[in-house]
Amino acid sequence: MxxxxxxxxxxxxxxxxxxxxxxxxxxxxxxxxxxxxxxxxxxxxxxxxxxxxxxxxxxxxxxxxxxxxxxxxxxxxxxxxxxxxxxxxxxxxxKKTPAFVRKMSETVSKAYHKWIEARRKNDFSIYAPALEELINLKKEEAEIYGYEEHPYDALLQEYEESASVEMLDKVFADLLPGLSEILEKYKNKNIDTHFLHKKYDAAKQLEWGKYLAEQMGLDKDKTRLDISEHPFTTNFSATDVRITTRIDENDFSNNTWSTIHEGGHALYELGLPIEEYGLPLGTFTSLSIHESQSRFWENCVGKNGAFWYHYLPEAQRFFPEQLSEIKLEVFMQAVNRIEPSLIRTEADEVTYHFHIYIRYLIEKELIAGTISTKDISKIWNEKYKELLGIDVPDDKSGCLQDIHWSIGSLGYFPTYSLGSLYAAQFWDKLKSDNPNIESEISNGNLNTTLQWLRQNIHQYGKKYDSEQLCKKVTDSTLDSTIFLKYLEDKFSK
Amino acid sequence: MxxxxxxxxxxxxxxxxxxxxxxxxxxxxxxxxxxxxxxxxxxxxxxxxxxxxxxxxxxxxxxxxxxxxxxxxxxxxxxxxxxxxxxxxxxxxxKKTPAFVRKMSETVSKAYHKWIEARRKNDFSIYAPALEELINLKKEEAEIYGYEEHPYDALLQEYEESASVEMLDKVFADLLPGLSEILEKYKNKNIDTHFLHKKYDAAKQLEWGKYLAEQMGLDKDKTRLDISEHPFTTNFSATDVRITTRIDENDFSNNTWSTIHEGGHALYELGLPIEEYGLPLGTFTSLSIHESQSRFWENCVGKNGAFWYHYLPEAQRFFPEQLSEIKLEVFMQAVNRIEPSLIRTEADEVTYHFHIYIRYLIEKELIAGTISTKDISKIWNEKYKELLGIDVPDDKSGCLQDIHWSIGSLGYFPTYSLGSLYAAQFWDKLKSDNPNIESEISNGNLNTTLQWLRQNIHQYGKKYDSEQLCKKVTDSTLDSTIFLKYLEDKFSK
The missing domain is CATH 1.20.58 (Methane Monooxygenase Hydroxylase; Chain G, domain 1)
Known part of the structure; x- marks a missing residue:
């Protein structure tokens, strides 16, 4: 029975x-x-x-x-x-009535189309009224879900159960001064990156991506790499996980680190217990932990000198004309260059979090009602000037750059930063568990790294939320100082 | 209301x-x-x-x-x-209870696996007991559906509403003597086909297949050509129809006529009225009419001298090394060579129907109970000797060759022959409606042909069954003498 x-x-x-x-x-x-x-x-x-x-x-x-x-x-x-x-x-x-779900779906559809139009015409004001309607509905949704402290918590927890405004405010308060310091110290060094923008044949780049995915441990009989307009990972079970990449013939970086990033997401899905198919324990726990896996591979491993000690010669084998003259040190400097820029998805590991913080700030205040939709563009541009010292020339390079708001994903952005922080903390723990790990990686052996992730994170599925998992793995809750130390360590080299 | x-x-x-x-x-x-x-x-x-x-x-x-x-x-x-x-x-x-459906599904699954094993071990007797169980269930199914004359009618009509044993017996009785005559008259001529088996690069063959599909009028924004183990056509709406091909680097024919054949199926699906999506009028009418469309393009058009008058030079452009020396006459002789052989899917237009007839005969008698499953292999081999004059060396090249029985598809085979007959009859009518059609085709203009099919067949979906449609289009019911005339016309050239 x-x-x-x-x-x-x-x-x-x-x-x-x-x-x-x-x-x-x-x-x-x-x-x-x-x-x-x-x-x-x-x-x-x-x-x-x-x-x-x-x-x-x-x-x-x-x-x-x-x-x-x-x-x-x-x-x-x-x-x-x-x-x-x-x-x-x-x-x-x-909690949501069918009528509310329908209303949300219609409103999102309208906002999405207005966003497309606003981007094309490079004019936020075209999008503002539809976005306002959507924000109002998201406020309503926050009330439906309910919250204890801040209405934004209700939306945030749709993506990240263990996060809250209180937690995020503290995280960013700890993080931003340190980031500013690192930025000041290491930015604008005169770094040669021209070789990353030579002509790299598209078919060859796809082959290179497949090679990297295989090296990371993606089982060829359980995965595929295809091309799409925006790179993404999707899974249909833990035995069928697919990643895509975007290829620009004048850019070595985009495909390379997109593939490693999506490969990190895919390894998480491939590591979930197949016997729990369709059940919570067979599912990833949260967006920040998912993002921690992609950022772990992209940055902690994939922008590490130990990794390229082995893989730069391999890249040179794929692209002799473009890379054979390039020394590891020069390559690593180019890869880890810090420079304030306008577009989040192209930002380096340091300035990335200012992008997230500005979004978070605006989202939070929109939901609290302390700022109004029509002022987003102005506030956005002021904050970029204040925090990154750059002028936003237009809305397309500014507040219209990401799709998230237009599809109703308010509360999603902070998970990107949390993901990087968890990644650094896991990386720190992996290194202390395996003092020789970087030497292994420099021999092209990525298996210990993968098995450590499988063992400590992947196998649990949704059993623990982000903070419980972090505690279990690292004996500590989220700690942004570890991320700052990780950056200092990387950039001082 | x-x-x-x-x-x-x-x-x-x-x-x-x-x-x-x-x-x-x-x-x-x-x-x-x-x-x-x-x-x-x-x-x-x-x-x-x-x-x-x-x-x-x-x-x-x-x-x-x-x-x-x-x-x-x-x-x-x-x-x-x-x-x-x-x-x-x-x-x-x-009419079928859930219990019956489950029983059928389990029995099919068992039979399928036994078929695979029997093929591997080249031994029909491994498969016979599971097939017998399946046949008994198909007899039961015939009783469940009900029939007037012959129990096989009930199974046949699952695929082909307007067909019956009475009709098929007459069709084959009319057809076979004529086919035997044509076979005797034209077989075993000393025909050079070696150039079809030179090395044809796989990537180039795929390009050639895409070119052919486009020439036939398959809209590139509504179709795809991919590679699979067995060629097939599938559709997800009349705006998304996909075909696949199989490529053998030592064979020009397989990919070429597979693509044309599947292209014919695809054009039918693409011609169905999209506004009737999901409804009978938005669906193909029967398997024989579907097959008539693929055989129409594959044989009536695609093995026609007028077609290759234009497309042989194009094939020579794709494959200059292999084909540039080949004259149209020599090419057409190779393409239309008649020779009794063991495998249905590789048979020519004449001997093909003996394969179908033998299957039909065995299926019909199995369901009537006049022969027994364990005798299939023996009967099969005797019939091949009697009708095609060839010795079947083993079960793999004999009664184990096709998947249909193992998945419970009894009653399906006859639709292949009906399809060829309908195709010839439509082709005959197209030529009488458009006396210049072959001259158009020889100029590489296939559009009149396509539009005629759209107008006369595709647009109706399931509105008419095969016989009603045939009557509407050609003013006559199925008439196998037209097919015989079509063959005589082709081979006497």
Missing amino acids: MDSLYTEFVEQSRKIADLQYAAAVLEWDKETYMPAKSAEIRSQQIATLSETAHTWLIDPAYENVMQQLLEQKDLSENELDNVKIRLKEVLRLK | MDSLYTEFVEQSRKIADLQYAAAVLEWDKETYMPAKSAEIRSQQIATLSETAHTWLIDPAYENVMQQLLEQKDLSENELDNVKIRLKEVLRLK
């Missing part, structure tokens, strides 16, 4: 997952191989899958099975975790 | 289609790009989609909407057709 009820829970959970992953296959196909003229019907097909999965998630019979399972007392620890976590997700989902 | 009830019918039909097409996307991905190790979970995801679509199809509420619509009297003709045809499909589906 007991057993069959849990089996029922698992079966229903997996049917829901099957639908959600099927929608993800349709999305992946849409971004990679789908012929252009079927976009409209494809969107409708994806909507049917998502809506059906949603209906099944909030089906009272499904909730009832979970409630019954909790009343019984003989579930194993993992079974109990699966039921508890899923029930919590379902109860959160059910 | 009226209007909204039909809208409800359309919406539910489209949701079902969305799920079925999503399953098709997952299948396509499985055959083209999916990493190997995710086969198991992918099958489960596809099963969830298919089962859910099935549940929705047989939902009493859906049937009830259709019954109500039929009671009302003010549907348009097309609306009425959609409701009537769909209701008939649903009522047929509902």
